[in-house]
Amino acid sequence: MTTPAFESYTTNDSGFSRVRRDNSTDADATVIAQFEDANPNDPAGYRSLIALSDKVYAGSMTIEVLAEVAGTGGTETVTRVLRLTADQAPFQNEQNGKLVSATGTYYLRGQNFVWAAIDGEPIRSGSDSNGLVDLVLNFDTQTADINLRTGVTGTSEVRTEIAADKLPFNIRSGAYGGDITVQVWDPDSSTIFAIDGSLRGNIGGTPAYEDSLHGMTTSGVYTAEGTVEGTAVMVDGVFVGADPNALP
Template sequence: MRYLAVWFLALAMLAGCGGGGGGGTDLPPGKGVDVAAFETYQTQHNGRNRVRSRISVTGAEQQVLNAFDSPAGGPAGYLNLIDLTDTPYARDMTIEVIAEVGSGTGKATRLLRLTADQSQFVNERNGRLIEAKGKYYFRGETFAWVTIDDGALLSGHHAQGLENLVLDFDAQTASISLRTGTENGSETWIELRGENLPFNIRTGAYGGDVSIEVRHPVLEGAIAGSLRGNVGGTPGYSNGQHGMTTSGLYTGSGTLTSDQGSHEVSVDGVFFGRDPNAKP
């Protein structure tokens, strides 16, 4: 009986210690994701996790943005270039790309602001993680805008350009590969790679340093960049599918050389995606 009492006492002490991951009462703090290139916060009107670019604008352009943020909407000559209405993403995120556009063409001539608002990530239930293990995969769409030596704004797009986003819950990392094409009106080609970026399994935030390769008729090479994204929904499975989507922004700048000398290149873009096997 004495040994039995000691055994029960030992079990009680172990239970009091708790544990992390999906099976304990103590939740891990989650990895910090700090990417200085973007503003990040939770919106007050709908509680979504926002990533917003830090593009410098003039006073007049700020008035344009203020108009977009009011019920009146934006003034003539400016557009939000992305509309997710009637898509599988409409209820889960809001993507905004405010740009000045050419008269009668609708082509972006200058970017003012990029924003990705993602639904909240739910990975906690009753003081425990819903999921702390395994890998989840996302595919989706990408857009990019490139300037070379302060020249005309070049646009790129690919409907399946988010080739893969892998969220590794065990390692708490995100790896991403995306690109734009040179078909269907795209004027530039970029390819972005990011490996083992910090991923917070409690908030759904991920991001960090990435490499962006740029190809253009006059130059080709890689520049340093930054990416910041969020995953929303829940990793819990229902009917063999999880309920997560993702969205985010990327940016980069650097100097590339060609036969004509050195060129200053800048890239800004947006991506969004979901489980390729999920139903709309």
């Protein structure tokens, strides 16, 4: 599959499948290096935004969103998203050269996080603990259907939705993705912007069932940018998921 908006490769240290959206510039190199050194920390004015706490994801993925921020605590706002990374544990769907699963339909659900800017206004952060409404993997057709949402509630500031069907899904590597359309609701009007973009995700673990649960988890990154009737809209997001019955 072709998803040129992202870097995608296997990491040397962990052997995880990485998807990365890099919005940084050369001027950000020193800041990013401080996150990557042996004792990573958050440089003044910057923060790593995601800290997954659910045990179901422990050891199966690493999610990182580096951002420039203003303010602290309850007044903190994101001014720029530098980089989004989803590292996913390997997909184990081959044993002795044969597929563990070559047929069937599997479901995953989980969390969604998004950062959106409309017409040069400050970035609005959105999140939903159930925002990966559904990821449906069809091993027979080797396709993935995905539905992602955020709303305006609690600390979530922007309503968004992605509904993409029949994205290519590699049942050997676990990679899936392709072209998507992101809907963004303008918080100041009734306008809904539809912006074209791209999504790339990976499956980790095994499709084999144990205690009525399949052993797969997923993570991924998406991005979209465009202009609708003179209004510029930019969106970056990450998502994670697992067997719905494994979630807290």
